[in-house]
Amino acid sequence: MRNAYGVESVRAAEREVMARGPEGALMRRAAAGLAAECAQLLGKVYGARIALLVGSGDNGGDALYAGAKLAGRGAGVTAVLLAPERTHAGGLAALRAAGGTVVDGSEDRAEGVVARARLVVDGIVGIGGRGGLRERAARLVAAVAGDALVVAVDVPSGVDADTGEVHGEAVRADVTVTFGAYKPGLLIDPGREYAGAVRLVDIGLELASGERVLEALQYADVAGLLPRPSGESDKYRRGVVGVVAGSARYPGAAVLCVAGALRGGAGAVRYVGPAADAVIARFPETLVSAGPPSKAGRVQAWVVGPGLGDDGERLRDVVAADVPVLIDADGLRLAGEREVRARRAPTLLTPHAGEAAALLGVSREEVESARLSAVRELAGRYGATVLLKGSTTLVASGEGPVRVNPTGTPWLATAGSGDVLSGLAGSLLAAGLDARDAGAVGAYLHGLAARHASSGGPVAAQDVADAIPAAWRDVRRTD
Numbered sequence: 001m002r003n004a005y006g007v008e009s010v011r012a013a014e015r016e017v018m019a020r021g022p023e024g025a026l027m028r029r030a031a032a033g034l035a036a037e038c039a040q041l042l043g044k045v046y047g048a049r050i051a052l053l054v055g056s057g058d059n060g061g062d063a064l065y066a067g068a069k070l071a072g073r074g075a076g077v078t079a080v081l082l083a084p085e086r087t088h089a090g091g092l093a094a095l096r097a098a099g100g101t102v103v104d105g106s107e108d109r110a111e112g113v114v115a116r117a118r119l120v121v122d123g124i125v126g127i128g129g130r131g132g133l134r135e136r137a138a139r140l141v142a143a144v145a146g147d148a149l150v151v152a153v154d155v156p157s158g159v160d161a162d163t164g165e166v167h168g169e170a171v172r173a174d175v176t177v178t179f180g181a182y183k184p185g186l187l188i189d190p191g192r193e194y195a196g197a198v199r200l201v202d203i204g205l206e207l208a209s210g211e212r213v214l215e216a217l218q219y220a221d222v223a224g225l226l227p228r229p230s231g232e233s234d235k236y237r238r239g240v241v242g243v244v245a246g247s248a249r250y251p252g253a254a255v256l257c258v259a260g261a262l263r264g265g266a267g268a269v270r271y272v273g274p275a276a277d278a279v280i281a282r283f284p285e286t287l288v289s290a291g292p293p294s295k296a297g298r299v300q301a302w303v304v305g306p307g308l309g310d311d312g313e314r315l316r317d318v319v320a321a322d323v324p325v326l327i328d329a330d331g332l333r334l335a336g337e338r339e340v341r342a343r344r345a346p347t348l349l350t351p352h353a354g355e356a357a358a359l360l361g362v363s364r365e366e367v368e369s370a371r372l373s374a375v376r377e378l379a380g381r382y383g384a385t386v387l388l389k390g391s392t393t394l395v396a397s398g399e400g401p402v403r404v405n406p407t408g409t410p411w412l413a414t415a416g417s418g419d420v421l422s423g424l425a426g427s428l429l430a431a432g433l434d435a436r437d438a439g440a441v442g443a444y445l446h447g448l449a450a451r452h453a454s455s456g457g458p459v460a461a462q463d464v465a466d467a468i469p470a471a472w473r474d475v476r477r478t479d
């Protein structure tokens with residue numbers, strides 16, 4: 001599991017270490033890790049032109065000490081000071097002693113220094129930052145050459161470390177070197193996008209895992225959660241997933257949802273709805289029935305919604321069932337908050353940003369710019385587990401850390417791929433995973449399957465479904 005911790009926890013852990021250790025030890029470790037990463041990126045340090053953007057806090061101190069190390073190895077290092085009178089004194093002295101030079105960020109030549117640098121180190125602001133870049137910093141960042149390497153210290157300046165929100169301008173880094181722990185803002189868009197590749201430097205902070213606010217499953221975690229049939233398994237013990245999806249107008253949604261469900265580990269897939277002919281033509285192994293879902297026979301979990309249109313009757317029939325239910329797409333529009341809250345069995349809602357926005361009564365942009373608060377808000381309102389789809393898919397339940405999906409590719413943004421995901425996650429629910437695990441494992445496999453199917457090129461939703469078994473085998477190989 002990859003865990004991320006909020007700023008308050010990181011600060012508390014820092015205080016503990018500082019109370020025990022010598023003054024400045026943490027910053028020295030941080031700067032050593034930062035310098036090593038910069039050196040590796042540069043390849044050849046000697047003679048390299050480096051600009052340090054240095055703000056008023058310890059983030060600037062890290063940049064200055066790392067700059068001193070690089071200057072000691074023969075790099076041409078210039079610190080551009082954004083608040084000259086409040087610059088970290090020890091760091092500044094170290095840089096000067098190592099032969100580095102200093103300019104005031106308000107001087108005209110400062111922009112030229114930045115523009116000529118091959119490597120720019122962003123030490124403007126770290127976990128102490130609030131809001132986007134201020135004007136002078138934004139002007140200097142805009143001067144960075146297109147082919148320069150940008151390394152952010154701890155957090156890209158302008159990105160909210162706790163949430164990944166960006167209010168105004170922020171630094172776009174190739175690499176972010178973060179200290180002591182991952183911060184949520186480095187793993188959730190839009191912040192994740194600004195952070196580039198994230199490197200964690202261990203500086204000896206001890207964080208209790210109970211304090212994590214965000215977690216990302218890794219291969220081994222997923223392998224441990226995947227259902228696996230045993231000698232005694234039969235199709236009923238493995239779980240039957242019921243799919244209520246599709247309409248005369250949108251039969252394809254039913255086919256894609258069933259395609260995902262068949263690869264999700266349940267023993268059988270039952271389809272109820274008007275697209276039965278299309279489903280059977282493509283997947284003859286599906287058990288189809290007409291009539292209300294509640295009369296369809298044994299089902300351990302339902303998926304309801306993709307391509308459903310306005311069929312509120314079947315939706316309500318499913319929501320009344322006393323087994324886990326995944327609600328997606330049209331189902332989200334039709335399901336009332338009160339009905340969902342009243343359910344006793346687990347509910348998993350899987351909106352994309354537009355659907356989440358409609359449920360919350362805000363704009364799509366608001367959801368996309370504040371994904372963490374949107375997913376938490378929805379989970380709270382509905383008393384359900386919510387999987388918010390998109391570039392960084394999040395899964396939140398009422399309690400416990402939010403999960404962020406580390407797999408996936410923008411090629412997944414293709415019509416119908418969400419239907420495959422809902423079938424897949426519903427199948428995992430039927431196989432016995434709880435709603436959080438079914439959502440997170442479903443998103444993980446779905447993303448990995450898309451990468452398999454894509455190999456860097458376009459994919460169709462059907463390709464993603466077809467690649468799920470390969471993704472599954474990949475994960476199990478690490479078992």
Ligand SMILES: NC(=O)C1=CN([C@@H]2O[C@H](COP(=O)(O)OP(=O)(O)OC[C@H]3O[C@@H](n4cnc5c(N)ncnc54)[C@H](OP(=O)(O)O)[C@@H]3O)[C@@H](O)[C@H]2O)[C@@H](O)CC1
Nearest residue numbers: 014026027057058059125126127128129130131132134154
């Ligand atoms: N925790 C740890 O374990 C370790 C932490 N370490 C390092 O310390 C960093 C935290 O340092 P920190 O607390 O000094 O805060 P920091 O982020 O440098 O900035 C605060 C200053 O910035 C200013 N400011 C605010 N917003 C701004 C904006 N939008 N644009 C511009 N300026 C803005 C604000 O000043 P203001 O002008 O508002 O008075 C405030 O004084 C951390 O990220 C890591 O790098 C490591 O050395 C070792 C271990």
Ligand SMILES: Nc1ncnc2c1ncn2[C@@H]1O[C@H](COP(=O)(O)OP(=O)(O)O)[C@@H](O)[C@H]1O
Nearest residue numbers: 352389390391409410412413415416417418419
């Ligand atoms: N930029 C992106 N990067 C990674 N995954 C994405 C991106 N955009 C969308 N996705 C994923 O693609 C799928 C699209 O689902 P959805 O929006 O429901 O589409 P549809 O309704 O056409 O099936 C979701 O799994 C979502 O997480």
Ligand SMILES: [K+]
Nearest residue numbers: 125153155157
């Ligand atoms: K920074």
